[in-house]
Amino acid sequence: MHFDTRWQQYYQAVEGRPPRPTLIRALEQVAQDADPLPQFAVDLGCGDGRDTVALLREGWRVLAIDGEPEAIARLRQRDDWVGKAWPKANRTYLETRVQRFEDLTLPPDLSLINASFCLPFCPPGHFAHLWEEIVVALAPGGRFCGQLFGDQDSWAVYADINSHSRPQVNQLLDPFVVEWLDEENHPGKTALGEDKHWHVFNIVARKR
Numbered sequence: 001m002h003f004d005t006r007w008q009q010y011y012q013a014v015e016g017r018p019p020r021p022t023l024i025r026a027l028e029q030v031a032q033d034a035d036p037l038p039q040f041a042v043d044l045g046c047g048d049g050r051d052t053v054a055l056l057r058e059g060w061r062v063l064a065i066d067g068e069p070e071a072i073a074r075l076r077q078r079d080d081w082v083g084k085a086w087p088k089a090n091r092t093y094l095e096t097r098v099q100r101f102e103d104l105t106l107p108p109d110l111s112l113i114n115a116s117f118c119l120p121f122c123p124p125g126h127f128a129h130l131w132e133e134i135v136v137a138l139a140p141g142g143r144f145c146g147q148l149f150g151d152q153d154s155w156a157v158y159a160d161i162n163s164h165s166r167p168q169v170n171q172l173l174d175p176f177v178v179e180w181l182d183e184e185n186h187p188g189k190t191a192l193g194e195d196k197h198w199h200v201f202n203i204v205a206r207k208r
Contacts, residue, residue, distance in 0.1 A: 019054035026145035037111035045118020049075035056089035106137035115146030150199030176205035
């Protein structure tokens, strides 16, 4: 079986939602660093930009990458660049790229790689290369934040979805100091209102 990627419906369903808690926690950790790195982040699988805009509003330079041209178009067309409680996001700090995980190349010495609910959609045969690309691209002290699907997730049955057991996640995080690792394993619903069993690892980790 292959996963039915209804991205247009998904973008419409999540429109206007706040940044992910993993990104918020990562930024809180960055704020505590005694010797902070330059504020340059990659937002992988950026979608319509809920996390990208949050980073820009905090003064980060952001390379936003998504495999779907519609996602980048939605990011560019957002109407919330000026928020009531936020300073204006500097669009000159934003670079965008349409690129699939199979072809991903990242710039070196990144301070943050944010990957909110996107890595499970990397074809399983390409995931090892993708993860290596993420680890190598981060500067020492740089952070990864995002999600991986657990092997009990109901979408793990799809041939084009990758999932991991807890020991496998621990192994992937070996190059990092784990700052937050929250494992969810419960029934729920998708953004489109469909029943789903969620088995998700929420991760914030700093490269050694």
